[in-house]
Amino acid sequence: MAEIIPGLTTCSICDRAIEDGDIIVATTAFIENDQDRFAPYHDSAMHQECFQKWSMRERFVRRFNLEMRKMVRADGTYQEMRSDGSIEIKTRPNP
Numbered sequence: 001m002a003e004i005i006p007g008l009t010t011c012s013i014c015d016r017a018i019e020d021g022d023i024i025v026a027t028t029a030f031i032e033n034d035q036d037r038f039a040p041y042h043d044s045a046m047h048q049e050c051f052q053k054w055s056m057r058e059r060f061v062r063r064f065n066l067e068m069r070k071m072v073r074a075d076g077t078y079q080e081m082r083s084d085g086s087i088e089i090k091t092r093p094n095p
């Protein structure tokens with residue numbers, strides 16, 4: 001998960017600082033190619049308000065969830081993002 005330092009870390013959508021107490025969406029690293037159009041938004045933090053209004057939100061959530069399904073942890077859990085940017089920990093059903 002992206003490291004967040006209130007007052008210093010900036011929102012990857014609006015570029016303003018994330019302040020203590022802001023409701024945020026934080027993403028884990030999941031993109032290898034830095035030319036990827038979603039590269040600025042992975043391993044980052046965004047104000048939830050910005051995220052909700054973001055034109056790329058739905059595509060980002062789909063992409064995030066697609067990549068996370070490939071990153072299942074040893075205990076069978078993986079992250080799934082809801083459309084509001086919150087993260088749910090899911091468990092892969094046993095094969």
Ligand SMILES: [Zn+2]
Nearest residue numbers: 011014047050
């Ligand atoms: Zn913002």
